[in-house]
Amino acid sequence: MRHALWLLLLVALPALAGKTCIDCHAGAAERSWALSKHGVIARIEAGRERRRAPDCTGCHALEAKAPAPNHYGRTLSRTQGREAARESCRACHSPRYTTEQNAAAARGLAIGEMKRREAEALLVTAREESSGAELARIEKLFATLRDEDLRHLRLGLAHQSPDYQWWLGQAALDGSLLRIKGTLGEARRTRAMTTDGK
Amino acid sequence: MRPRWLLIPVLLSLAGIAAGMAWVDWSKGGAGSGLYSREWQPDPVQGYWDPDRFYQPVASVEGVFPAAECIACHEALTPGIVADWRDSRHSRPANRAPVACPDCHGADHRQLRMPTPKVCAECHAVQHDAFQSEKQYGFPSHVLAMERATDSKHFADKPKAETTACVQCHSVATKCDSCHTRHRFDAAEARRAEACTTCHSGPPHPDDETYFASAHGKRYLAEAQKTDWSKPLVKGNYTVPTCAYCHMRNGQHVVADKSIWQFGLRQVNPNTAENKVKRERWIEVCTDCHDEEFSRRQLTEMDRERELAWQGLNRTERLLRELRSERAFYPAAGERPPYPTDWMDTWFPKERIGFFEGQASSFYNVSPIERDYFEMWYFANLGSYKASAHGAPALVKEGHEALAHAEKSIADQAAQLRDKARAPRPDPKALWLGGEYTTHNREHN
Numbered sequence: 001m002r003h004a005l006w007l008l009l010l011v012a013l014p015a016l017a018g019k020t021c022i023d024c025h026a027g028a029a030e031r032s033w034a035l036s037k038h039g040v041i042a043r044i045e046a047g048r049e050r051r052r053a054p055d056c057t058g059c060h061a062l063e064a065k066a067p068a069p070n071h072y073g074r075t076l077s078r079t080q081g082r083e084a085a086r087e088s089c090r091a092c093h094s095p096r097y098t099t100e101q102n103a104a105a106a107r108g109l110a111i112g113e114m115k116r117r118e119a120e121a122l123l124v125t126a127r128e129e130s131s132g133a134e135l136a137r138i139e140k141l142f143a144t145l146r147d148e149d150l151r152h153l154r155l156g157l158a159h160q161s162p163d164y165q166w167w168l169g170q171a172a173l174d175g176s177l178l179r180i181k182g183t184l185g186e187a188r189r190t191r192a193m194t195t196d197g198k
Numbered sequence: 199m200r201p202r203w204l205l206i207p208v209l210l211s212l213a214g215i216a217a218g219m220a221w222v223d224w225s226k227g228g229a230g231s232g233l234y235s236r237e238w239q240p241d242p243v244q245g246y247w248d249p250d251r252f253y254q255p256v257a258s259v260e261g262v263f264p265a266a267e268c269i270a271c272h273e274a275l276t277p278g279i280v281a282d283w284r285d286s287r288h289s290r291p292a293n294r295a296p297v298a299c300p301d302c303h304g305a306d307h308r309q310l311r312m313p314t315p316k317v318c319a320e321c322h323a324v325q326h327d328a329f330q331s332e333k334q335y336g337f338p339s340h341v342l343a344m345e346r347a348t349d350s351k352h353f354a355d356k357p358k359a360e361t362t363a364c365v366q367c368h369s370v371a372t373k374c375d376s377c378h379t380r381h382r383f384d385a386a387e388a389r390r391a392e393a394c395t396t397c398h399s400g401p402p403h404p405d406d407e408t409y410f411a412s413a414h415g416k417r418y419l420a421e422a423q424k425t426d427w428s429k430p431l432v433k434g435n436y437t438v439p440t441c442a443y444c445h446m447r448n449g450q451h452v453v454a455d456k457s458i459w460q461f462g463l464r465q466v467n468p469n470t471a472e473n474k475v476k477r478e479r480w481i482e483v484c485t486d487c488h489d490e491e492f493s494r495r496q497l498t499e500m501d502r503e504r505e506l507a508w509q510g511l512n513r514t515e516r517l518l519r520e521l522r523s524e525r526a527f528y529p530a531a532g533e534r535p536p537y538p539t540d541w542m543d544t545w546f547p548k549e550r551i552g553f554f555e556g557q558a559s560s561f562y563n564v565s566p567i568e569r570d571y572f573e574m575w576y577f578a579n580l581g582s583y584k585a586s587a588h589g590a591p592a593l594v595k596e597g598h599e600a601l602a603h604a605e606k607s608i609a610d611q612a613a614q615l616r617d618k619a620r621a622p623r624p625d626p627k628a629l630w631l632g633g634e635y636t637t638h639n640r641e642h643n
Contacts, residue, residue: 035399035406040392041379047423052282052382092278096256097246104243107359111635118633156363163400165363174562175569177635182566185528185626192622 021056032155032164039159059088105157108165112153115173119145122180126187134187138180145176232348234539238643241358247369248344249312259307265298272299282381297321318374328451338461339454344371351537352559357642367397385449386427391418391440398441401577403461404584404593405441411590414439433486444483456480459500462583464553465508468501496589503586503594507579510605517612518551518571526615527565529626535563535640563630567611574604 022030033039033056041053051058089098119142126138149172156164228236231251245253263271273280283289288297302313311317319326332341347353347368353361370376376397377388387393391409398405409415417438429435431442431449445453456479458468467473477497484493521527532547537559549568550560553575561572582597630636 035396037379037396040396041387043392044387044390050281050285052278090276092276092282094256094276100242100246104241104359104362107241107357108362111357111360111638114635114638118635121633122629160366162363162366162397165366167400167402170360170363171561175573178562178564178569179566181629185624185629188624188629189528189618189621192624193618195622 025056028152028155028164028168032152032159032161035163036160039161054088101160108157108170109154112150112170112173115170115177116146116150119177119180122184126180126184129191130184130187134183134190137183141176141180141183145173145180149173149176230348230354232345232354234349234351234354237354237539238358241362243362244358244365246312247362247365248372250314250316250372253312255308255310257308262306263300264305265296265300268299279381286382286384288381288383313374314372315374325451332452332454335454335457338457338463340370341454342371343368350559351539351556352562354539355537355559355643356562356639370397389427389431389440389442390422391415394441401573402580404581405588408581408584408588408590408593409441411585411593412588414589439483439487447479447483456483459504459583459587462504462507462580463558465504465512468497468504500586503582506598507582507601510601511575511579514571514574514605514608515552517609518549518568521567521612521615522549522551524616524619526612526619527568528615528618528623529565529630533626534565534630535636538640538643563636567608567615570604570608570611574601574608578604 034043038053039055042051042055042058045052086098086102089101093101123138123142126135130138149169152164152172153169155161156166156169222233225233226235228234228238230236230238230240231248240252244251269280269283283298290296302317303310315326315329329341332339336342337346344365347361347364353364367376375383377393378384379387391406395406397403399407410419418440421438425436425438431446436443442449445456447456456476458466458473458476458480460466468477480497481490481493484496488496527549530547531543531549536543536547548555549564550556551568551571557572557575560568561576562569564572578597578600582594582601585591585593585597
C-alpha cells in the first residue's frame with residue numbers, strides 16, 4: 001500500500017509542477033488562512049524578501065523547500081498536526097504562547113465535536129422514528145453540520161481565523177443542531193396530530 | 199410647608215439608585231470581566247486577548263534584563279519577532295533612543311506585561327486619546343468592543359473554549375496590535391484594506407467582500423502593490439480610499455464619529471440633528487474625490503436601501519411578536535435552556551425578538567423560526583447594509599433577495615405553526631434540554 005502511494009506520488013508530481021497550493025485548495029482552506037493575521041500580513045507583504053508571516057508552505061512543508069508530501073502528511077495529521085506545525089510557530093511565538101493557543105484550539109474543537117455527537121444521536125433517533133422527507137432533511141442538516149460547519153471550525157482553529165471559528169464554525173454548528181431538533185420535534189408533532197386524528 | 203410623606207419616594211429612589219450602582223460594581227467583581235463576571239471563569243488564553251485584566255507573567259525565567267540581553271536571547275528563541283522589531287521604527291526612531299523590549303514589557307522577566315493601549319499611550323498619547331474619545335459615541339465602536347462582548351448573555355453563558363473566538367476580534371479595545379501587528383507596528387500596514395479583514399469579514403459584517411466588489415476595492419486591488427502606503431491619510435496622498443482613509447479621517451484613531459446607521463443593527467432616523475452633523479462629515483470625506491451632489495446622492499440612496507430593508511424586517515418582527523402572543527412557538531421559551539445569567543428567564547420565560555430584547559444572543563437554543571429571523575436580521579440585513587455603504591450594487595441586490603426569501607420562508611413557517619397551534623403538543627423538553635453539548639453548555643461557563 002505504502003509503495004503504491006509513493007508510485008502514485010511520482011506520477012502525480014510532474015502534474016503538480018508550477019501550481020500553487022491555492023490552485024487546488026481554493027475555498028474554505030485558503031480563505032480561512034487569508035483572513036487570519038498571518039494571511040493578512042503575507043498578502044500585504046507579498047514579494048518581500050523576508051517572509052514575516054507563514055503561508056501554506058511556511059507551516060505545512062517545514063523542512064522542505066520543494067513540496068514534500070511526507071511533511072504535509074505530518075502537519076495535516078489530526079493527531080500530530082498541531083504539534084508538528086508548532087515548529088513554525090516558534091520562530092515568532094514563545095513556547096508558552098503556542099502551547100496555550102494549541103490547548104485552546106483543542107478545547108474549541110472538542111466543543112464542536114460535542115455538538116456533532118449530540119446531532120448524531122438525534123440522527124440515530126430520527127432514523128428509528130422518521131422517514132421520507134423529514135428524515136432526508138435531517139440527514140442533509142447533519143451532513144452540513146459535519147462536513148461544512150465542523151470543517152470550518154477546524155480550519156478556523158488551525159489557521160487562526162476568528163470568522164471561521166465563530167460565525168462559520170461554532171455559531172453555524174448551533175444553527176444546524178437546533179434545526180435538526182426543530183425538524184425532529186415537528187415530525188413528532190405531526191405524528192401526534194395524525195394519531196389524534198385517528 | 200410640604201407634607202413629609204413626599205420625601206418617601208425621593209428617598210426610596212435615591213436608595214434604589216445607590217443599590218443599583220452597588221449591584222453593578224459587585225457584578226463586575228468576579229473572576230471574569232463585565233456585567234456577568236461572576237458567572238464565568240476565563241480560559242488561560244484570555245490573558246493574551248485582554249492582558250490588562252488577565253495576563254499572568256511566566257515564572258520560569260528569573261532576572262532583570264536590559265534590552266541587549268532580551269535581544270540576545272530572543273534572537274535565538276524567537277528570531278522572527280526580533281527581526282520584525284529591527285525593521286520597525288521603534289528600533290531606530292528619529293531624535294531619541296530606541297524603544298526596546300523593556301520599554302513595553304518591563305525588565306523583570308517574572309513581572310513581564312503584555313502591552314495594553316495604556317502602555318502605547320506613554321508615547322502615542324494623541325492616538326490613544328482619540329481612540330478613548332470614541333466612548334462618547336457608544337457602541338458600535340472599537341473602544342467599547344471588549345465590553346460589548348463580555349456584557350453579552352451568550353458570552354457569559356457559553357463555554358469559554360467557544361467564546362475565545364469572539365474575543366480575538368473584540369480585543370481591538372484592549373490591544374493595539376489588532377491593527378498594528380507586532381513587532382513591526384507599522385502604520386503603513388494598518389492603512390491597507392486587508393488589515394481590517396481578519397475581523398471585518400464573515401456573515402454579519404462582510405466588509406471585505408463588499409469593499410473588494412466595489413469600484414473602490416477593484417481599483418485598490420489593481421494599484422495596492424505599487425502605492426506608497428507610508429504617506430499620511432490625507433487628501434491628495436492616495437488615488438483610492440481604503441477602510442482607514444474613510445473611517446479614520448486624516449488618520450484620527452476614531453471610527454465611530456460618522457456612524458449614522460449604527461452598523462445596520464437597528465432602525466435609525468438618518469436625519470436627526472446629530473446624524474446631520476455625521477452626514478456632513480461623510481460629505482467632507484467623499485468630496486476629496488467626488489463632487490458634493492454625487493456624494494449627497496449616495497447617502498440618500500443608502501437611506502432608501504435602509505428604509506426598504508427595515509420595512510421587511512419590521513413586518514417579520516411584528517409577525518414573530520404575534521406568534522409569541524399566541525404562544526405558537528415550538529418549543530416555547532420555557533421549554534429550552536434559559537441563559538444561566540438571567541434569573542428573569544427562569545421565572546418569566548420570554549422569547550427574545552428584536553435588537554432591544556437582546557436578539558443578538560438568540561442564535562442557539564431557540565426554535566428554527568427564531569434562528570431564521572436572527573439570520574435575516576444579522577446576516578442578510580447587515581450584508582445588504584455593508585454592500586450599500588461600500589458601493590457594491592450587485593451585492594445589495596443579492597442581500598435584498600436574501601431578505602425577501604427569508605421573509606417569505608418565515609411567513610410560511612409561521613402559517614404552519616398557527617395551523618398546529620390547537621393540535622396535540624408533545625412535550626419538547628426532552629429534545630431541547632438534553633444532549634451532550636446542551637448539558638455541557640448548561641454546566642460550563
